[in-house]
Amino acid sequence: MKIKFTKMHGAGNDFVVLDAVNQAISLTPAQWQFIADRRFGIGADQMLVVEKAQGAGIDFRYRIYNADGGEVEQCGNGARAFVRFVTEKGLTDKRAIRVETMSGVIEPRLEDDGQITVDMGAPILTPADVPFDSHGLQHRSEAEDNLWPLDVAGKTTWISVVSMGNPHAVQLVDDSEAAPVLTDGPLIEHHPRFPKRVNAGFMQVVDRHHINLRVYERGAGETLACGTGACAAVVAGIRRGLLDSPVAVQTHGGVLNIAWAGPGEPVMMTGPAVTVFEGEIDLPDQL
Numbered sequence: 127m128k129i130k131f132t133k134m135h136g137a138g139n140d141f142v143v144l145d146a147v148n149q150a151i152s153l154t155p156a157q158w159q160f161i162a163d164r165r166f167g168i169g170a171d172q173m174l175v176v177e178k179a180q181g182a183g184i185d186f187r188y189r190i191y192n193a194d195g196g197e198v199e200q201c202g203n204g205a206r207a208f209v210r211f212v213t214e215k216g217l218t219d220k221r222a223i224r225v226e227t228m229s230g231v232i233e234p235r236l237e238d239d240g241q242i243t244v245d246m247g248a249p250i251l252t253p254a255d256v257p258f259d260s261h262g263l264q265h266r267s268e269a270e271d272n273l274w275p276l277d278v279a280g281k282t283t284w285i286s287v288v289s290m291g292n293p294h295a296v297q298l299v300d301d302s303e304a305a306p307v308l309t310d311g312p313l314i315e316h317h318p319r320f321p322k323r324v325n326a327g328f329m330q331v332v333d334r335h336h337i338n339l340r341v342y343e344r345g346a347g348e349t350l351a352c353g354t355g356a357c358a359a360v361v362a363g364i365r366r367g368l369l370d371s372p373v374a375v376q377t378h379g380g381v382l383n384i385a386w387a388g389p390g391e392p393v394m395m396t397g398p399a400v401t402v403f404e405g406e407i408d409l410p411d412q413l
Protein backbone atom coordinates (compact mmCIF):
# COMPACT_ATOMS: atom_id res chain seq x y z
CA MET A 127 0.00 0.00 0.00
CA LYS A 128 1.71 3.24 -1.13
CA ILE A 129 1.26 6.14 1.27
CA LYS A 130 2.57 9.68 0.80
CA PHE A 131 3.95 11.24 3.98
CA THR A 132 5.65 14.38 5.27
CA LYS A 133 8.47 14.13 7.83
CA MET A 134 8.40 16.97 10.36
CA HIS A 135 9.55 17.92 13.84
CA GLY A 136 8.70 20.36 16.60
CA ALA A 137 11.83 21.10 18.68
CA GLY A 138 13.24 17.72 17.68
CA ASN A 139 10.10 15.73 18.58
CA ASP A 140 9.69 14.08 15.21
CA PHE A 141 6.60 13.09 13.30
CA VAL A 142 5.38 11.35 10.19
CA VAL A 143 2.37 13.36 9.04
CA LEU A 144 -0.25 11.80 6.78
CA ASP A 145 -2.87 13.66 4.74
CA ALA A 146 -6.12 11.76 5.29
CA VAL A 147 -8.10 14.57 3.65
CA ASN A 148 -6.92 13.48 0.19
CA GLN A 149 -6.05 9.82 0.83
CA ALA A 150 -7.83 7.17 2.94
CA ILE A 151 -5.76 6.08 5.96
CA SER A 152 -6.71 3.13 8.15
CA LEU A 153 -3.71 1.28 9.58
CA THR A 154 -3.18 -1.40 12.22
CA PRO A 155 -1.01 -0.84 15.32
CA ALA A 156 1.63 -3.07 13.70
CA GLN A 157 1.65 -0.83 10.60
CA TRP A 158 2.00 2.30 12.76
CA GLN A 159 4.90 0.62 14.60
CA PHE A 160 6.50 -0.18 11.24
CA ILE A 161 6.26 3.45 10.10
CA ALA A 162 7.78 4.63 13.39
CA ASP A 163 10.66 2.12 13.26
CA ARG A 164 13.92 4.03 12.75
CA ARG A 165 15.55 1.11 10.86
CA PHE A 166 12.85 -0.88 9.08
CA GLY A 167 10.45 2.03 8.53
CA ILE A 168 10.57 5.83 8.30
CA GLY A 169 11.25 6.62 12.00
CA ALA A 170 9.23 8.92 14.27
CA ASP A 171 8.16 9.54 17.86
CA GLN A 172 4.55 9.94 16.75
CA MET A 173 2.42 9.73 13.59
CA LEU A 174 -0.14 12.48 12.94
CA VAL A 175 -3.18 11.93 10.71
CA VAL A 176 -4.91 15.05 9.35
CA GLU A 177 -8.61 14.53 8.56
CA LYS A 178 -11.61 16.59 7.52
CA ALA A 179 -13.44 18.14 10.47
CA GLN A 180 -16.38 16.29 11.97
CA GLY A 181 -17.95 19.01 14.16
CA ALA A 182 -19.48 22.36 13.17
CA GLY A 183 -17.13 25.33 13.49
CA ILE A 184 -14.13 23.00 13.39
CA ASP A 185 -11.59 23.22 10.56
CA PHE A 186 -9.83 19.85 10.89
CA ARG A 187 -9.49 16.76 13.06
CA TYR A 188 -6.07 15.33 13.80
CA ARG A 189 -5.27 11.95 15.31
CA ILE A 190 -2.07 10.99 17.09
CA TYR A 191 -0.38 7.58 17.23
CA ASN A 192 2.67 6.90 19.42
CA ALA A 193 5.64 4.90 18.12
CA ASP A 194 4.23 1.85 19.96
CA GLY A 195 1.19 2.00 17.65
CA GLY A 196 -1.30 3.24 20.26
CA GLU A 197 -3.63 6.16 19.56
CA VAL A 198 -3.46 8.93 22.18
CA GLU A 199 -5.38 12.03 23.18
CA GLN A 200 -3.05 14.95 22.61
CA CYS A 201 0.36 16.05 21.28
CA GLY A 202 1.55 19.61 21.77
CA ASN A 203 4.51 19.63 19.39
CA GLY A 204 2.31 17.76 16.94
CA ALA A 205 -0.28 20.54 17.04
CA ARG A 206 2.36 22.99 15.78
CA ALA A 207 3.51 20.57 13.06
CA PHE A 208 -0.15 20.17 12.10
CA VAL A 209 -0.48 23.95 11.48
CA ARG A 210 2.70 24.03 9.39
CA PHE A 211 1.43 21.01 7.40
CA VAL A 212 -2.07 22.27 6.54
CA THR A 213 -0.67 25.70 5.69
CA GLU A 214 2.13 24.38 3.41
CA LYS A 215 -0.25 21.89 1.77
CA GLY A 216 -2.76 24.66 1.03
CA LEU A 217 -5.46 22.81 2.98
CA THR A 218 -6.42 26.13 4.60
CA ASP A 219 -5.62 29.81 4.28
CA LYS A 220 -6.53 30.50 7.91
CA ARG A 221 -3.87 31.58 10.41
CA ALA A 222 -5.91 30.55 13.47
CA ILE A 223 -7.25 27.02 13.12
CA ARG A 224 -9.76 25.11 15.25
CA VAL A 225 -8.76 21.47 15.32
CA GLU A 226 -10.46 18.59 17.05
CA THR A 227 -8.39 15.93 18.80
CA MET A 228 -9.39 12.91 20.89
CA SER A 229 -9.22 15.12 24.01
CA GLY A 230 -11.12 18.11 22.61
CA VAL A 231 -10.68 21.19 20.43
CA ILE A 232 -7.41 23.15 20.46
CA GLU A 233 -6.64 26.40 18.63
CA PRO A 234 -3.18 26.67 17.12
CA ARG A 235 -2.17 29.93 15.41
CA LEU A 236 0.62 30.65 12.90
CA GLU A 237 2.49 33.75 14.09
CA ASP A 238 4.08 36.38 11.84
CA ASP A 239 7.57 35.23 12.88
CA GLY A 240 6.83 31.64 11.79
CA GLN A 241 6.51 30.31 15.33
CA ILE A 242 3.22 28.69 16.23
CA THR A 243 1.14 29.38 19.36
CA VAL A 244 -1.32 26.77 20.56
CA ASP A 245 -4.13 27.25 23.07
CA MET A 246 -3.77 23.84 24.70
CA GLY A 247 -6.86 24.29 26.88
CA ALA A 248 -6.97 24.30 30.67
CA PRO A 249 -4.97 21.64 32.54
CA ILE A 250 -6.88 18.89 34.32
CA LEU A 251 -5.72 18.77 37.94
CA THR A 252 -8.05 16.29 39.68
CA PRO A 253 -5.96 13.12 40.14
CA ALA A 254 -8.78 10.72 39.23
CA ASP A 255 -9.27 12.62 35.93
CA VAL A 256 -5.59 12.46 34.92
CA PRO A 257 -6.09 9.49 35.55
CA PHE A 258 -4.02 8.68 38.65
CA ASP A 259 -5.09 6.23 41.37
CA SER A 260 -4.31 8.08 44.61
CA HIS A 261 -6.23 5.66 46.86
CA GLY A 262 -4.38 4.93 50.09
CA LEU A 263 -1.75 7.60 49.41
CA GLN A 264 -1.16 10.62 51.64
CA HIS A 265 -0.30 13.65 49.53
CA ARG A 266 2.02 16.50 50.60
CA SER A 267 0.79 20.04 49.95
CA GLU A 268 3.23 22.54 48.48
CA ALA A 269 1.67 25.97 47.82
CA GLU A 270 -1.28 25.22 45.49
CA ASP A 271 -0.04 21.77 44.45
CA ASN A 272 -0.50 18.31 45.92
CA LEU A 273 2.53 16.05 45.60
CA TRP A 274 1.99 12.30 45.61
CA PRO A 275 4.48 9.66 46.81
CA LEU A 276 5.13 7.15 44.01
CA ASP A 277 7.06 3.96 44.79
CA VAL A 278 9.61 3.73 41.97
CA ALA A 279 11.80 0.60 42.39
CA GLY A 280 11.61 0.89 46.17
CA LYS A 281 12.41 4.62 46.14
CA THR A 282 9.72 7.23 46.97
CA THR A 283 9.44 9.80 44.16
CA TRP A 284 7.21 12.83 44.84
CA ILE A 285 5.21 13.75 41.73
CA SER A 286 2.69 16.29 40.52
CA VAL A 287 -0.03 14.80 38.33
CA VAL A 288 -1.43 16.90 35.48
CA SER A 289 -3.42 16.11 32.34
CA MET A 290 -3.20 18.21 29.18
CA GLY A 291 -5.65 15.79 27.64
CA ASN A 292 -2.89 13.22 28.07
CA PRO A 293 -1.47 12.16 31.45
CA HIS A 294 1.75 13.55 32.96
CA ALA A 295 3.73 12.81 36.14
CA VAL A 296 6.16 15.67 36.82
CA GLN A 297 9.02 15.48 39.34
CA LEU A 298 11.52 18.10 40.43
CA VAL A 299 15.21 17.22 39.98
CA ASP A 300 18.37 19.16 40.89
CA ASP A 301 20.06 18.45 37.53
CA SER A 302 17.99 17.26 34.56
CA GLU A 303 21.13 15.93 32.81
CA ALA A 304 21.90 13.68 35.77
CA ALA A 305 18.25 12.66 36.31
CA PRO A 306 17.37 8.92 36.11
CA VAL A 307 15.24 9.48 32.97
CA LEU A 308 16.12 6.22 31.21
CA THR A 309 15.93 4.04 34.35
CA ASP A 310 12.97 5.58 36.22
CA GLY A 311 11.12 6.85 33.12
CA PRO A 312 9.84 3.44 31.98
CA LEU A 313 9.02 2.41 35.57
CA ILE A 314 6.86 5.53 35.98
CA GLU A 315 5.33 5.15 32.49
CA HIS A 316 4.06 1.68 33.39
CA HIS A 317 3.34 2.32 37.08
CA PRO A 318 0.08 0.57 38.15
CA ARG A 319 -1.26 3.81 39.65
CA PHE A 320 -1.57 5.18 36.08
CA PRO A 321 -4.30 3.06 34.44
CA LYS A 322 -3.63 4.68 31.03
CA ARG A 323 0.17 4.76 31.60
CA VAL A 324 1.80 8.20 31.81
CA ASN A 325 4.40 10.60 30.40
CA ALA A 326 7.19 11.08 32.99
CA GLY A 327 8.65 14.61 33.25
CA PHE A 328 11.94 15.51 34.99
CA MET A 329 12.05 19.28 35.65
CA GLN A 330 15.03 21.34 36.85
CA VAL A 331 14.13 24.89 37.91
CA VAL A 332 16.81 27.32 36.66
CA ASP A 333 15.00 30.45 37.83
CA ARG A 334 11.37 31.59 38.16
CA HIS A 335 11.05 31.95 34.35
CA HIS A 336 13.29 29.15 33.09
CA ILE A 337 13.38 25.36 33.46
CA ASN A 338 15.29 22.48 31.91
CA LEU A 339 13.01 19.55 31.07
CA ARG A 340 13.40 15.97 29.94
CA VAL A 341 10.39 13.71 29.31
CA TYR A 342 10.18 9.95 29.03
CA GLU A 343 7.07 9.78 26.87
CA ARG A 344 4.30 7.19 27.11
CA GLY A 345 4.60 4.94 24.06
CA ALA A 346 7.70 6.61 22.65
CA GLY A 347 10.52 6.71 25.24
CA GLU A 348 12.63 9.81 25.86
CA THR A 349 12.01 12.39 23.14
CA LEU A 350 14.03 15.53 22.41
CA ALA A 351 11.01 17.62 23.42
CA CYS A 352 7.45 17.08 24.66
CA GLY A 353 4.96 19.91 24.18
CA THR A 354 2.27 18.69 26.54
CA GLY A 355 5.06 17.71 28.94
CA ALA A 356 6.35 21.29 28.87
CA CYS A 357 2.82 22.56 29.59
CA ALA A 358 2.37 20.07 32.46
CA ALA A 359 5.77 20.91 33.98
CA VAL A 360 5.09 24.66 33.94
CA VAL A 361 1.64 24.17 35.47
CA ALA A 362 3.16 22.00 38.22
CA GLY A 363 5.99 24.49 38.82
CA ILE A 364 3.61 27.46 39.07
CA ARG A 365 1.30 25.54 41.42
CA ARG A 366 4.30 24.63 43.59
CA GLY A 367 5.18 28.32 43.86
CA LEU A 368 8.49 27.77 42.02
CA LEU A 369 7.72 29.47 38.69
CA ASP A 370 6.04 32.59 37.32
CA SER A 371 4.39 32.74 33.88
CA PRO A 372 5.72 32.90 31.18
CA VAL A 373 8.33 30.17 31.39
CA ALA A 374 11.01 29.25 28.84
CA VAL A 375 11.33 25.46 28.76
CA GLN A 376 14.75 24.30 27.57
CA THR A 377 14.54 20.82 26.07
CA HIS A 378 17.21 18.80 24.25
CA GLY A 379 15.56 19.80 20.98
CA GLY A 380 15.01 23.51 21.58
CA VAL A 381 13.03 26.05 23.62
CA LEU A 382 9.27 26.04 24.13
CA ASN A 383 7.58 29.11 25.66
CA ILE A 384 4.69 28.37 27.98
CA ALA A 385 2.25 30.82 29.59
CA TRP A 386 -0.51 30.04 32.09
CA ALA A 387 -2.66 32.51 34.03
CA GLY A 388 -3.85 29.96 36.62
CA PRO A 389 -6.53 27.36 37.31
CA GLY A 390 -9.30 27.22 34.72
CA GLU A 391 -7.21 29.23 32.28
CA PRO A 392 -5.74 27.76 29.07
CA VAL A 393 -2.05 26.90 28.79
CA MET A 394 -0.53 28.74 25.83
CA MET A 395 2.47 27.10 24.14
CA THR A 396 4.67 28.78 21.50
CA GLY A 397 7.41 27.04 19.55
CA PRO A 398 8.76 25.97 16.16
CA ALA A 399 7.59 23.44 13.59
CA VAL A 400 9.76 22.30 10.68
CA THR A 401 9.10 20.30 7.52
CA VAL A 402 12.14 18.09 6.83
CA PHE A 403 11.20 16.08 3.71
CA GLU A 404 8.34 14.55 1.71
CA GLY A 405 8.22 10.87 0.83
CA GLU A 406 6.22 7.84 -0.12
CA ILE A 407 6.34 4.49 1.62
CA ASP A 408 5.18 1.14 0.25
CA LEU A 409 3.66 -0.16 3.48
CA PRO A 410 3.35 -3.95 3.80
CA ASP A 411 -0.32 -4.96 3.95
CA GLN A 412 0.44 -7.78 6.39
CA LEU A 413 2.77 -7.29 9.39
Ligand SMILES: N[C@H](CCC[C@H](N)C(=O)O)C(=O)O
Nearest residue numbers: 201202203292343344353354
Ligand atom coordinates in the same frame (compact mmCIF):
# COMPACT_ATOMS: atom_id res chain seq x y z
N1 LIG B 1 3.58 10.40 24.22
C1 LIG B 1 2.41 11.26 24.45
C2 LIG B 1 1.86 11.76 23.11
C3 LIG B 1 2.79 12.76 22.46
C4 LIG B 1 3.06 13.92 23.38
C5 LIG B 1 4.26 14.77 22.99
N2 LIG B 1 4.99 14.34 21.83
C6 LIG B 1 3.86 16.22 22.88
O1 LIG B 1 4.50 16.98 22.12
O2 LIG B 1 2.91 16.62 23.60
C7 LIG B 1 1.31 10.45 25.14
O3 LIG B 1 1.31 9.23 24.99
O4 LIG B 1 0.49 11.08 25.81
